[in-house]
Amino acid sequence: MSSHTEFYPEKIDISNCEKEPIHIIGKSQSHGVILACRLETLEITQCSENTAKVFSMPQDDIFGKPLSVIIGSEQEAKLKTKILKEESLLPEEISIKGRSFLMLPNRLEEELLIDCESLEGVNDPVLFQRQLTRILNNFRSAGSVGDLCREAAKLTKDFFAYHRVMIYQFDKEWNGEVVAEEKEEAAESWLGLRYPASDIPAQSRALFFKNRVRIIANVNDVPVPISPQLSPVTGKPLDLSNSGLRGVSPIHIEYLQNMGVGASITAAIVVKGKLWGLITCHHNSAKFLNYYQRESFRFLAQMFSNEIALRETNSFLEKTAISERIREKLVVQMNSGNRLLNTLTSEVKFTDLVDCGGGALFIDGELLLEGRSPSEAEVMFLIGNFLNSKQEDIYFTSKLSEDFSEAQNYKEAASGILSLRISENNFMIWFRPEVLQTVEWGGNPEKKMSYNEEKQRLSPRKSFEKWSQLLTGTSTDWQDHDLNVVKALQENVRFVILEKQRNKIEELNAELLKANEELELFSYGLSHDLKAPLRGIKGYLQILQEDFGKSLGEGKEYVDTTLDLTQKMNLLIDDILSYSRLNSGEIKKKKFSVNQLVGEILDVFNVKMNYPRTKILVQENMPEAFGDRRMLFQLWANLINNALKYSSGVEEPQIEIGAVRKENKNVYFVKDNGIGIAPEFQEKIFETFSRFAGEKFQGSGIGLAIVKLVTEKHGGKIWVESEPGNGAVFYFQI
Ligand code: ADP
Numbered sequence: 001m002s003s004h005t006e007f008y009p010e011k012i013d014i015s016n017c018e019k020e021p022i023h024i025i026g027k028s029q030s031h032g033v034i035l036a037c038r039l040e041t042l043e044i045t046q047c048s049e050n051t052a053k054v055f056s057m058p059q060d061d062i063f064g065k066p067l068s069v070i071i072g073s074e075q076e077a078k079l080k081t082k083i084l085k086e087e088s089l090l091p092e093e094i095s096i097k098g099r100s101f102l103m104l105p106n107r108l109e110e111e112l113l114i115d116c117e118s119l120e121g122v123n124d125p126v127l128f129q130r131q132l133t134r135i136l137n138n139f140r141s142a143g144s145v146g147d148l149c150r151e152a153a154k155l156t157k158d159f160f161a162y163h164r165v166m167i168y169q170f171d172k173e174w175n176g177e178v179v180a181e182e183k184e185e186a187a188e189s190w191l192g193l194r195y196p197a198s199d200i201p202a203q204s205r206a207l208f209f210k211n212r213v214r215i216i217a218n219v220n221d222v223p224v225p226i227s228p229q230l231s232p233v234t235g236k237p238l239d240l241s242n243s244g245l246r247g248v249s250p251i252h253i254e255y256l257q258n259m260g261v262g263a264s265i266t267a268a269i270v271v272k273g274k275l276w277g278l279i280t281c282h283h284n285s286a287k288f289l290n291y292y293q294r295e296s297f298r299f300l301a302q303m304f305s306n307e308i309a310l311r312e313t314n315s316f317l318e319k320t321a322i323s324e325r326i327r328e329k330l331v332v333q334m335n336s337g338n339r340l341l342n343t344l345t346s347e348v349k350f351t352d353l354v355d356c357g358g359g360a361l362f363i364d365g366e367l368l369l370e371g372r373s374p375s376e377a378e379v380m381f382l383i384g385n386f387l388n389s390k391q392e393d394i395y396f397t398s399k400l401s402e403d404f405s406e407a408q409n410y411k412e413a414a415s416g417i418l419s420l421r422i423s424e425n426n427f428m429i430w431f432r433p434e435v436l437q438t439v440e441w442g443g444n445p446e447k448k449m450s451y452n453e454e455k456q457r458l459s460p461r462k463s464f465e466k467w468s469q470l471l472t473g474t475s476t477d478w479q480d481h482d483l484n485v486v487k488a489l490q491e492n493v494r495f496v497i498l499e500k501q502r503n504k505i506e507e508l509n510a511e512l513l514k515a516n517e518e519l520e521l522f523s524y525g526l527s528h529d530l531k532a533p534l535r536g537i538k539g540y541l542q543i544l545q546e547d548f549g550k551s552l553g554e555g556k557e558y559v560d561t562t563l564d565l566t567q568k569m570n571l572l573i574d575d576i577l578s579y580s581r582l583n584s585g586e587i588k589k590k591k592f593s594v595n596q597l598v599g600e601i602l603d604v605f606n607v608k609m610n611y612p613r614t615k616i617l618v619q620e621n622m623p624e625a626f627g628d629r630r631m632l633f634q635l636w637a638n639l640i641n642n643a644l645k646y647s648s649g650v651e652e653p654q655i656e657i658g659a660v661r662k663e664n665k666n667v668y669f670v671k672d673n674g675i676g677i678a679p680e681f682q683e684k685i686f687e688t689f690s691r692f693a694g695e696k697f698q699g700s701g702i703g704l705a706i707v708k709l710v711t712e713k714h715g716g717k718i719w720v721e722s723e724p725g726n727g728a729v730f731y732f733q734i
Contacts, residue, residue, distance in 0.1 A: 024237040027223035027247025032117035034245050039112050042067040045232045050224040055096050102291050106242040110233050115245045135300050139307045149180035152304045157182035162281035169277040194441050208268040209275050213298045215265045218286035219256045223247035263287035267301035271309045323485040326352050334496045341368045354482040356430040363426045373431050374410035393421040401473045416475025422493050432475035439469045527577045538566045575702040587628045594622040601637050619658030623666045627714050627734050635710040638703040639670040639730050647674030673727035
């Protein structure tokens with residue numbers, strides 16, 4: 001036997017009843033018999049100690065015997081086959097010593113649990129059918145949820161004749177409220193009363209959820225022990241979770257006795273998989289409903305649950321449809337206006353979206369209040385010191401002051417709050433005003449227990465006198481459809497913000513582009529204008545040099561240097577000019593021969609004269625190019641010029657011009673065996689005015705910038721492969 005086996009404790013009182021393991025209470029209600037058998041053999045292993053009274057069979061005649069001694073061999077055989085075939089076990093009518101019983105079998109892991117209860121009295125099938133028809137018709141025609149509850153209470157009272165029938169609805173905290181009631185005229189009404197969650201503890205709720213209908217036939221009954229206490233099959237107390245005859249918790253018995261209740265039956269109302277409430281019936285004296293009546297009751301509760309679910313769904317859909325229309329209008333507004341703060345508060349306001357008193361928008365450091373809300377300072381404090389620290393994007397409550405005590409000061413306007421973080425520091429907030437509520441408790445909920453002298457233990461409260469409590473600092477609850485629609489709006493607002501940011505960036509880009517164009521135009525004009533005076537200077541310097549050279553004496557050297565410098569300046573201006581021209585020029589593409597183009601360039605450079613030592617290899621039949629010939633002329637000219645220039649110092653300069661196939665594309669190259677380029681400069685050389693070869697080589701540092709610009713304009717790319725001292729290969733593709 002495992003050490004984890006749970007036992008029903010010796011002493012149960014109100015202080016530990018929340019943990020009471022009611023499923024292993026080890027007792028049966030006295031109006032029936034609980035039997036347990038070994039599942040394989042159907043040998044009887046345990047039974048409640050009232051077999052003599054109920055079946056007229058003493059326990060000794062039963063223990064260790066086959067189940068057939070009670071139910072007969074025919075029934076036993078039937079049961080065995082079903083167990084073998086794993087078919088579901090339905091209730092069976094059986095006869096024991098000439099009397100009618102109903103056997104309700106339940107399969108456990110290794111055992112069969114059987115409830116046997118009397119079937120004496122009438123079972124009128126016609127009545128049963130009439131009841132079902134009434135249930136269906138009356139529920140269908142009921143309007144609101146309130147009507148439905150009243151109808152359910154009325155039908156239950158009519159069918160089963162309990163003294164009091166209550167529809168009991170749970171709130172979020174599992175407190176229950178009597179939302180409909182049918183009672184004997186003389187009895188005091190409990191309608192509207194609330195009962196604290198502790199009156200029906202969690203494990204009872206779980207069993208209601210599981211079994212759906214629970215009858216207590218006689219509150220003043222003495223429950224009958226099951227013997228032996230531990231199951232010979234499992235070594236543990238028998239699990240009675242599924243038994244309708246399960247003995248009642250002594251605490252609950254006392255609770256009912258304190259209320260003056262003699263018998264009860266309860267059905268669970270389960271809506272969308274959750275315990276919504278209970279239909280509870282009280283009788284002043286003992287009262288038993290047989291299995292068929294209980295099934296009727298179960299059916300009623302089931303239909304009632306369905307109808308509630310239907311109405312809740314409908315109301316959800318209706319409300320969602322309304323707020324969706326408002327949301328759509330807000331989106332249109334947001335898209336047509338500029339400032340979010342304005343577009344969310346113009347004709348349609350964000351506060352129209354959900355039922356609320358007012359709201360606040362905090363966007364880009366600006367706060368805007370709408371409708372009824374706390375003051376600006378209070379809202380800022382709330383955002384800064386509370387909402388900002390929340391992990392989740394959405395926060396809502398109907399009792400703000402419970403989470404944030406400062407809210408006590410403005411509970412009239414904002415007991416309820418629904419807050420949405422749009423982005424890092426931006427919030428949308430809806431406020432709900434305080435709804436002062438007088439809650440009528442069935443007894444003081446704080447005093448759920450009292451000390452019982454006689455029983456020497458804590459007992460459930462004796463007084464169920466009306467006890468009023470004024471609830472303050474509370475708003476109505478936020479509903480699922482409220483949350484859904486604000487979450488949808490959150491997406492919309494985020495989208496609009498992003499869209500606006502994108503537009504802004506595009507605008508900036510356009511401005512930048514324009515500024516760039518202007519600058520280019522300016523530098524083109526400037527270079528152009530510089531050339532004329534420079535020509536003048538050069539002319540005069542040449543006159544000085546030629547006509548007055550002799551009389552200048554030492555000064556002639558200065559004139560020579562100045563002429564040299566003007567030459568350099570001219571070159572620089574030319575390069576800048578062609579760069580700007582390129583930048584502003586339109587691109588005109590056509591197909592042309594690359595070999596021809598290269599030939600022209602070599603002619604222009606007059607290489608035979610200028611670079612007599614350099615060996616020049618040009619691949620024949622290079623693939624034709626498709627592009628702007630004028631621009632590509634500049635590109636090739638610059639690359640070839642560099643190759644010639646930077647290889648001119650080596651012993652046997654050689655340059656090679658050609659094309660290769662790389663990744664299915666034509667890649668042209670210009671290769672030299674010159675000074676090469678250090679890896680750290682291989683990217684930088686393509687920037688304007690960047691030169692790394694030293695003063696020995698003339699240049700402006702613009703050539704490769706032109707080359708790069710041309711490839712870019714053609715949607716191509718250029719790169720260099722080189723080792724310092726070992727020449728360079730420039731590859732490009734257009
Ligand atoms: P530059 O007028 O100085 O030649 P470029 O823009 O054409 O300006 O080239 C930039 C720099 O790149 C050069 O100053 C030089 O340092 C380097 N460079 C360009 N081509 C070669 C080459 N074929 N071999 C070695 N270095 C080169």
